[in-house]
Amino acid sequence: MKHFVKLKATIRISEYFKAETEVDAVIYRREFERYYKEYLKTKDSTKLIFTFILLQIYVECFLHQNMRRIICMEFKPPSDGICTTWLEGEKKSVKDKINNFVSLFPGLVPTDTQQLVDIIEDGFKNLSDIRNLFVHGHKVAEWSDSKKAKESSPAKQFLTATQIKKIIAEINALGGAWDKLLDYILPQCKALTRIDNFKFTKI
Numbered sequence: 768m769k770h771f772v773k774l775k776a777t778i779r780i781s782e783y784f785k786a787e788t789e790v791d792a793v794i795y796r797r798e799f800e801r802y803y804k805e806y807l808k809t810k811d812s813t814k815l816i817f818t819f820i821l822l823q824i825y826v827e828c829f830l831h832q833n834m835r836r837i838i839c840m841e842f843k844p845p846s847d848g849i850c851t852t853w854l855e856g857e858k859k860s861v862k863d864k865i866n867n868f869v870s871l872f873p874g875l876v877p878t879d880t881q882q883l884v885d886i887i888e889d890g891f892k893n894l895s896d897i898r899n900l901f902v903h904g905h906k907v908a909e910w911s912d913s914k915k916a917k918e919s920s921p922a923k924q925f926l927t928a929t930q931i932k933k934i935i936a937e938i939n940a941l942g943g944a945w946d947k948l949l950d951y952i953l954p955q956c957k958a959l960t961r962i963d964n965f966k967f968t969k970i
Contacts, residue, residue: 791832792825792828792829792832792833795821795824795825795828796825796829796968798821798825799818799821799822799824799825800970802814802815802817802818802821803818803822803931806818806931807928810928812926815926815931816901816926818931819894819897819898819901819925819931819934820898820901820902822894822898822934822935822938823894823895823897823898824898826890826891826894826938826941827861827891827895829967830861830864830865830887830891830945831857831861831864833965834853834864834865834868835853835854835857836965837868837952837959837962837965838850838853838868838871839853839854840958840959841956841957841958841959842871842958843958849871853867861887861888861891862888862891862892865884865887865888866884869884869948872952872955872956873955874954874955875951875952875955876951879951880948880951882944883944883945883947883948883951884944884948886940886941886943886944887941887944887945887948889937890937890938890940890941890944891941893934893937894934894937894938897925897930897934900921900922900925901922935970938970939969939970941967942967942968942969942970943967943969945966945967946966946967949962949965949966950962
């Protein structure tokens, strides 16, 4: 993979030079798109395995990154402790973090947001379950029984054009739910005036 890292530098004139690096979710989006295009041309199952893996990494990075960016931009002094606490919990799961994220905006109406949160959680879980079959070394196999009926391992069953199209549809639904959630959050924000940069681009 060709990885490009965005470099941001901050200079404190009287003290020191500080360089920060941040791996942007767009890196994984581009790699997913590249492997998916190659799969569509070649129908190579190896390309499809990497397509699933990279799509999951992209979605996970996208959600973690944009929740973190929104929180650290919105909750400035004297509320910056919220950002600090959030950064300390970076190892938490997407499920835990999306619920915590929503809870930071008490003006939201649960009946408006809970269904959106459920769509995000369910879509991410389904994709992660598939990704885990591949990255945890599960067998990708197909065989015939004594009656010549074909059977496949769970991992192998996902390696079809139908399955990748199905999961992409679920992720687009996840992205739509995320975007709508941001629309509900924006009126609650004081520092943020635009959320376009944090929205999901349909695959």
